[in-house]
Amino acid sequence: MTGRPHIQISKVSKIFSTGGREVIALEDINLDVQPGEFICLLGPSGCGKSTLLNAVAGFSSPTSGTITVSGQSVREPGPDRGMVFQEYALFPWMTVEKNIAFGLEIKKLPGTKIREKVGALLDMLNLQDFRDRYPKDLSGGMRQRVAIARVLALDSPIMLMDEPFGALDSLTRRNLQDELLRIWMEFRKTIIFVTHSIEESIYLADRIVVMTYRPGKIKKVVSVTMARPRDPSSVEFNDLKKELSLLVMEEQSRHNQEQTRLPTAE
Amino acid sequence: MNKFFPAKVFDRLQGLLVPVLLLALWQYLSSQAIINPQILPAPTAVIAKWWEYLLPTEAFDPAKSGYLAWFFSGEMIRDAYASLYRVAVGFFIGGILALPLGLMMGANDRIYKLFNPLIQVLRPIPPIAFIPLSILWFGLGNPPAIFLIVLGAFFPILMNTIAGVRHVDGIYIRAARSLGASQTTMFLRVMLPAATPYILTGARIGVGTAFIVVIVAEMIAVNNGLGYRILEAREFFWSDKIIAGMFTIGLLGLAIDTGMNRLNNYLLKWHRGIENK
Numbered sequence: 001m002t003g004r005p006h007i008q009i010s011k012v013s014k015i016f017s018t019g020g021r022e023v024i025a026l027e028d029i030n031l032d033v034q035p036g037e038f039i040c041l042l043g044p045s046g047c048g049k050s051t052l053l054n055a056v057a058g059f060s061s062p063t064s065g066t067i068t069v070s071g072q073s074v075r076e077p078g079p080d081r082g083m084v085f086q087e088y089a090l091f092p093w094m095t096v097e098k099n100i101a102f103g104l105e106i107k108k109l110p111g112t113k114i115r116e117k118v119g120a121l122l123d124m125l126n127l128q129d130f131r132d133r134y135p136k137d138l139s140g141g142m143r144q145r146v147a148i149a150r151v152l153a154l155d156s157p158i159m160l161m162d163e164p165f166g167a168l169d170s171l172t173r174r175n176l177q178d179e180l181l182r183i184w185m186e187f188r189k190t191i192i193f194v195t196h197s198i199e200e201s202i203y204l205a206d207r208i209v210v211m212t213y214r215p216g217k218i219k220k221v222v223s224v225t226m227a228r229p230r231d232p233s234s235v236e237f238n239d240l241k242k243e244l245s246l247l248v249m250e251e252q253s254r255h256n257q258e259q260t261r262l263p264t265a266e
Numbered sequence: 267m268n269k270f271f272p273a274k275v276f277d278r279l280q281g282l283l284v285p286v287l288l289l290a291l292w293q294y295l296s297s298q299a300i301i302n303p304q305i306l307p308a309p310t311a312v313i314a315k316w317w318e319y320l321l322p323t324e325a326f327d328p329a330k331s332g333y334l335a336w337f338f339s340g341e342m343i344r345d346a347y348a349s350l351y352r353v354a355v356g357f358f359i360g361g362i363l364a365l366p367l368g369l370m371m372g373a374n375d376r377i378y379k380l381f382n383p384l385i386q387v388l389r390p391i392p393p394i395a396f397i398p399l400s401i402l403w404f405g406l407g408n409p410p411a412i413f414l415i416v417l418g419a420f421f422p423i424l425m426n427t428i429a430g431v432r433h434v435d436g437i438y439i440r441a442a443r444s445l446g447a448s449q450t451t452m453f454l455r456v457m458l459p460a461a462t463p464y465i466l467t468g469a470r471i472g473v474g475t476a477f478i479v480v481i482v483a484e485m486i487a488v489n490n491g492l493g494y495r496i497l498e499a500r501e502f503f504w505s506d507k508i509i510a511g512m513f514t515i516g517l518l519g520l521a522i523d524t525g526m527n528r529l530n531n532y533l534l535k536w537h538r539g540i541e542n543k
Contacts (some may be wrong), residue, residue: 005464059440079446089441093459093536103445
């Protein structure tokens with residue numbers, strides 16, 4: 001894992017001002033992500049992990065500092081960084097097939113090429129039977145598969161995932177985690193994955209970035225060297241889980257204290 | 267319930283109970299001359315009149331017209347056609363004007379600020395209040411009537427289109443941006459479809475308003491149509507014809523609303539929860 005980093009985050013800070021009060025969401029974040037690396041951003045809610053992801057995605061720009069992707073400074077969202085949202089964000093007026101094809105139609109690919117590609121993705125994610133369905137007819141897990149297929153269709157080298165499995169039941173969740181790992185290994189994507197589940201981060205990541213609660217800083221970066229597929233019942237897994245739990249709980253308790261101190265703050 | 271009398275049939279019959287009782291009471295009051303039939307004619311008299319109003323006025327004469335033309339030559343059919351025609355034209359013009367303006371106002375803050383004050387001032391004026399002005403501007407006949415209907419359809423469609431575009435969930439816009447959508451694609455393939463539930467609600471209210479306005483407009487500006495006919499019947503003290511006309515107006519309104527509802531369900535088959543409506 002050497003050479004030029006795929007995503008370079010340097011000295012990034014982000015300050016939100018709401019109602020005359022300034023909240024430092026991110027402070028002096030420095031992180032290099034190598035090509036093909038699987039990074040998890042871990043922390044309690046309000047630690048700025050989604051803010052950081054959105055900055056990489058180009059939805060909001062940092063107050064100071066720079067983010068570059070393949071050497072290019074990030075200015076706006078683009079199809080080189082596919083985004084998967086917790087709320088799925090599928091277009092409800094389009095069928096499964098149309099949702100997956102949308103990005104390709106924007107790219108103005110020829111129709112036969114689009115059909116071919118969409119067909120392959122439907123096969124890969126076991127969605128063939130649902131191609132003509134609307135998102136409202138699908139379960140949460142199915143919807144998230146479609147959202148992943150929609151991003152894969154674009155061949156984006158980077159996938160940004162904002163708590164994508166947070167709303168799913170644990171079985172579906174494990175299922176999709178395995179599927180995501182399979183896809184990641186097959187296509188060697190660079191992934192930044194936001195989660196507040198310690199177990200999920202250990203199961204998936206090459207490196208786990210633990211963040212602090214307000215201001216959001218990097219508390220610790222933990223490399224996970226266990227071979228995949230990882231066994232959540234193994235000693236090694238649980239030792240790491242304990243270590244990370246301590247780190248995260250410290251931040252969680254600061255979060256709780258602040259909540260009780262400032263009951264009116266959102 | 268047994269198979270000859272399933273629950274569904276029972277429900278229907280139950281719904282008929284109150285109207286049937288009311289009709290019976292009405293029939294009793296009129297036939298016993300407790301109420302003057304000039305004031306409230308018996309239901310049977312109304313039905314007879316309705317039937318007469320529906321049927322062709324002249325005997326069939328192959329030399330004059332085809333059978334179908336004759337069949338639809340009844341006064342009611344011609345009146346209903348005249349009213350529907352006005353509603354259709356007025357609604358169409360109102361929609362053509364309101365939709366693009368609403369889309370632009372919803373999507374662009376500057377355009378919104380430019381037009382909103384004027385719209386807020388004009389919107390509370392009922393279309394009916396435009397009658398004197400419309401006659402002054404357009405004289406008598408279809409033009410003033412259609413002008414009023416345009417006004418009636420315009421505002422509901424406009425307001426709902428603006429609201430629809432403004433309420434598009436930001437997540438769709440973010441998703442589309444990250445998929446590389448251009449401004450045009452964003453507008454046509456994301457904002458417009460996302461706003462359709464609102465727009466169609468506006469269209470449904472708009473067509474309902476147009477139907478109200480057409481009846482009023484016909485009482486003032488033109489000499490045919492259902493609204494004109496019931497006012498004309500009053501001149502001659504034909505209370506049975508007034509009620510028969512009102513009944514026709516009600517049926518037509520119901521048909522329009524049912525049609526709009528069907529169209530909504532078809533266009534919004536992707537929409538969550540619509541199948542239960």
